[in-house]
Amino acid sequence: MDWLQALCLGIVQGLTEFLPVSSSAHLILVPVLTGWPDQGLAFDVAVHVGTLVAVLAYFRTTLVTLAADTLGSLHQRRLQGEGRLGAMILLATLPVITVGLLLDEATETLLRGPLVIAGANLVFAVPLWLAWRFGRGRAQEHAIGAGAALLIGLAQCLAVIPGTSRSGVTMTAGLALGLAPTAAARFSFLLSIPTIALAGGWKALGLITGDAPVHWGALAIGTLSSALAAYACIGAFLALLARVGMTPFVAYRLALGAVLLALFL
Template structure:
């Protein structure tokens, strides 16, 4: 890829990964609409790794508290709010791991199309609007419980389908379970860490076993740009989400879906 394309795609990843509008869908669109060569799954995961580093650093204090509490809960069998939250995040990760392991190749071969992205963008945008309109949204992330965490985890597994949005579908599920906007957002952010790390490990293994040439400069540069843009996005998204709600993102998804449907109709 040209440097310009690497920058644009990395910015797209960083700015959309934690917004409920689907980073994977947006990463596919340039190849579908502009005729760019598909950057491939390896580049997608590389820039996703940049976003992963951003969220780990941004929430480093909260993550460290959860990790130490979780470790102590194993050694002493005593639980705290932080240790429970850590266990719930682990539980919520399992469905995506199972679905990703068995469905990754099929999804890569069949679902990276503009038709799929248009459909999921609209459908899950409407679900986000419905969930955000519910009145009972008062629970914090520490009040989720294992049943709600598992439900959110099952929803996360659907995000392997481009256009669904991992952040969007997990926030939607969290809102449906009664979590506040801030709690649903933070729970979604925390869940992105183990799933993103797992995807990065699997793709790294595939890259090491591959005989094809790989543009390591593009992967490295894309990761850096994605990290910076994702860190900025996390900071400002957390500041405005309680005030603006999900409606702006719902409107964006519906408009984007309508544009994509128009492109499909005219093509």
């Protein structure tokens, strides 16, 4: 892998991880459409580390309070301050742990094709638009209860299908449950922290136990470009969400799905 491929894929990962358009789909598609060699497991881990660093940095102030109050709630055996939100994030993470472990091999082999990505883009664009058009409310992320957290967590499990978009399905579920758009986005971004950390750790374990060569220069470029692009993307998306809404992303998903069907069907 040369530096240009690493830079481009890092930026692609950073821009698409937190938008409702599926980063995994784009990481699969870019090499297919450009003729580049597959970037490999090590690079996938590196760019996910980059996006994890970005979301940790962006929400650093919130996370300090969230972690302290969550640990305090566990110690006091009652929810206090931001501890309730922390508990809901942990609860919403539980479903994807089980599903990810069960379907990891399938997603790495059977579900990586362009037609799967095309179908997922087309299918999941519809509920995203419906949730934006009819489901959004005024509730903030602190109002999420156990039932809603589990539903959002179950929706997140659908993201094991490339093209679905983890942020897309979690925001869709949040909007459908009555969250305000920015609240649905913030909860989705906070939920990404344990999810990306667990997925990255699992992939890193496979990397450690494997014997594939590691190109450290490409990994460094991918990690840095992914982190910078993701940090900028989070801020821009939250700032523009109320103005642009989800319609541009729905249109993009439909267009991408149609183009992929035309190319590969």
